[in-house]
Amino acid sequence: MDRLAVIGDAAIEVIAASGLRGLTHRAVDRSAGLPLGSTSYYARTRAALVSLTFARILELDQVSPRPGGLAESIAGYVADALGPGRTRMLARYELALEATRRPELRAQYDSGGAMIRRLAAEVLAAAGSSSPERHAALVVDWMDGTIFGALAGASAPPSRASLVISAREILAGIGLA
Numbered sequence: 269m270d271r272l273a274v275i276g277d278a279a280i281e282v283i284a285a286s287g288l289r290g291l292t293h294r295a296v297d298r299s300a301g302l303p304l305g306s307t308s309y310y311a312r313t314r315a316a317l318v319s320l321t322f323a324r325i326l327e328l329d330q331v332s333p334r335p336g337g338l339a340e341s342i343a344g345y346v347a348d349a350l351g352p353g354r355t356r357m358l359a360r361y362e363l364a365l366e367a368t369r370r371p372e373l374r375a376q377y378d379s380g381g382a383m384i385r386r387l388a389a390e391v392l393a394a395a396g397s398s399s400p401e402r403h404a405a406l407v408v409d410w411m412d413g414t415i416f417g418a419l420a421g422a423s424a425p426p427s428r429a430s431l432v433i434s435a436r437e438i439l440a441g442i443g444l445a
Contacts, residue, residue, distance in 0.1 A: 274300050275307050276324025279317060283362050284355035293317065318363070319376060325360050326380045328353075338395055339439055342411065343431035349415045350425050357415055384408060395444050403442045410438050 269277075278300035282291050293307040296317065300306070311317035336344070349357045367377035388404035389397075397403045414434070418425040426434070439445045 271306070272310060272320065273324065273327075274302070275310055276321055276327075278302075279307075279321040280324065280356055280359040283321065283359035288318075288362050288366055291317065291321075315370075315372065318366070318373060321359065322363050322373065322376050322380065325356055325363070326383070328356055329380075329384065338391070338444065339432050339435035341391075342407065342435040342438075343428055346411050346414055346426075346431050346435075347428045349411075350418050354419065357419055361416060361419070392442075392444065397442065397444060399442075403444075406442060407438055410434070 275296055278296045279291060281299050282295045286295070291314070293311070293314075294304060296302075296307040297304050307317065311320045363373065364377060367373040385401070385404045385408055388408050389400040392403045392407065393400035414426065414431070417423040436445055
């Protein structure tokens with residue numbers, strides 16, 4: 269794994285555990301097991317470190333197709349986000365809030381969101397969606413809301429079976445079931 273990925277992964281862990289206030293070059297160095305000063309060599313400023321972290325989140329979000337049907341793939345992504353990807357999602361939500369206050373991060377966040385919706389629209393178009401962009405927005409918003417609700421404690425984490433049922437209902441609502 270390259271050094272930027274190691275730093276990005278460690279920064280994700282730091283943000284998930286301590287929030288953005290805990291994100292320092294030293295904290296990332298410690299989390300990554302790197303010599304002090306390593307992170308600041310690659311990301312000179314805190315803004316550069318935040319940007320690097322967000323870029324790593326987007327890189328990790330590039331998922332490959334999952335076996336099974338579309339509903340199973342959608343449910344699998346959400347289940348993974350609540351399990352092995354939990355720290356990444358916590359860091360993403362911290363950065364989403366930070367993006368409301370920092371225009372330079374807002375642009376990066378919006379670009380990443382557009383990429384995710386574009387990929388979802390391509391998948392839905394291939395599945396026969398009559399309005400892939402609009403349907404992608406609905407599906408992605410459902411996924412994001414489900415993940416956020418479970419991570420923030422507003423709702424209990426759903427089972428994979430429950431996620432598949434919900435994904436099928438969403439897809440049926442847009443004419444893809």
